[in-house]
Amino acid sequence: MTAHRPDLALRRLLDALEAELLSAPAEEIRALVAETGMSAQALLAEADIITAFTTASPLEGEVGDAEHRRVGGMPQPSRRNRKGGDSTPHPDLRSDLPLKGEALESGNVKP
Amino acid sequence: MQPKRRIVPDDEDSTAGIARALAALSETDLLRLKAIARLRARDLPPDVGWSDLLNEAVARALDGTRQCPPGVGIIAFLAGIMRSIASEHWRRLRRETGIFALSDGEGEADPAPDPERTLAAVQALATLDALFAGDLAASQILAGLAGGLSAREIREMYSLSETDYDSTRKRMRRLLLKHGIAWRFR
Numbered sequence: 682m683t684a685h686r687p688d689l690a691l692r693r694l695l696d697a698l699e700a701e702l703l704s705a706p707a708e709e710i711r712a713l714v715a716e717t718g719m720s721a722q723a724l725l726a727e728a729d730i731i732t733a734f735t736t737a738s739p740l741e742g743e744v745g746d747a748e749h750r751r752v753g754g755m756p757q758p759s760r761r762n763r764k765g766g767d768s769t770p771h772p773d774l775r776s777d778l779p780l781k782g783e784a785l786e787s788g789n790v791k792p
Numbered sequence: 793m794q795p796k797r798r799i800v801p802d803d804e805d806s807t808a809g810i811a812r813a814l815a816a817l818s819e820t821d822l823l824r825l826k827a828i829a830r831l832r833a834r835d836l837p838p839d840v841g842w843s844d845l846l847n848e849a850v851a852r853a854l855d856g857t858r859q860c861p862p863g864v865g866i867i868a869f870l871a872g873i874m875r876s877i878a879s880e881h882w883r884r885l886r887r888e889t890g891i892f893a894l895s896d897g898e899g900e901a902d903p904a905p906d907p908e909r910t911l912a913a914v915q916a917l918a919t920l921d922a923l924f925a926g927d928l929a930a931s932q933i934l935a936g937l938a939g940g941l942s943a944r945e946i947r948e949m950y951s952l953s954e955t956d957y958d959s960t961r962k963r964m965r966r967l968l969l970k971h972g973i974a975w976r977f978r
Contacts, residue, residue, distance in 0.1 A: 688882075691916050693937060696875075698937075713969050
């Protein structure tokens with residue numbers, strides 16, 4: 682997989698693989714969690730990923746300043762024991778990328 | 793395919809809508825995001841972690857730096873921000889190192905990358921190659937995707953049936969998810 686422009690090759694690859702992850706059925710993710718022998722909470726505890734999701738919420742009055750922030754500079758307030766269903770909608774991107782189907786061949790999207 | 797829905801209602805402040813959508817994420821959603829962040833972090837230098845990338849994306853979504861386009865779900869929105877952050881990192885590095893850029897505009901010809909970006913990309917490609925080593929069809933699909941080929945072109949080039957292609961794609965997805973949610977391999 683040596684490409685003349687490895688940066689472009691990587692970008693194309695990441696876009697396609699990301700679309701796969703976006704479209705993965707929730708049951709598949711739950712099954713993989715079960716295979717690990719760990720709880721979802723434990724898997725999410727790494728790097729405080731759970732706590733990251735209520736950080737700097739304007740509903741809680743703390744908003745970061747993009748001009749003075751760098752990657753990784755976000756504060757980490759607490760939130761534990763999330764519950765709930767997979768209710769967040771996201772577009773099915775499988776048809777937009779060559780990993781899934783023939784959307785490209787139909788000329789609907791740019792590669 | 794489910795109809796696309798806006799995550800931010802028209803009558804709601806967009807930042808508040810983003811905050812609500814984030815708060816509604818399930819564990820499965822969060823694990824999916826973790827896997828996506830870990831994947832996308834491969835397009836960044838090793839000293840930038842996937843959680844840094846994800847946190848920055850969340851911050852930009854919350855502070856309004858980025859607006860969620862209509863019809864895009866919160867996970868796809870955050871994934872897009874992470875992609876932009878990675879691109880922005882390399883553009884900034886190119887400016888700071890004084891390497892002449894032919895164009896910074898999206899949709900225009902990509903300027904030649906600086907050596908650090910090239911090295912990082914080569915290493916990331918090698919890591920992805922190694923992840924799927926031993927699965928010939930997966931390696932073939934990876935090579936085709938990296939080359940910008942369509943699904944049909946990949947199947948034709950490597951004589952893969954539609955069934956072979958689809959089943960390989962599922963194996964690839966499972967492996968990516970497994971590594972993305974549970975294992976470090978960077």
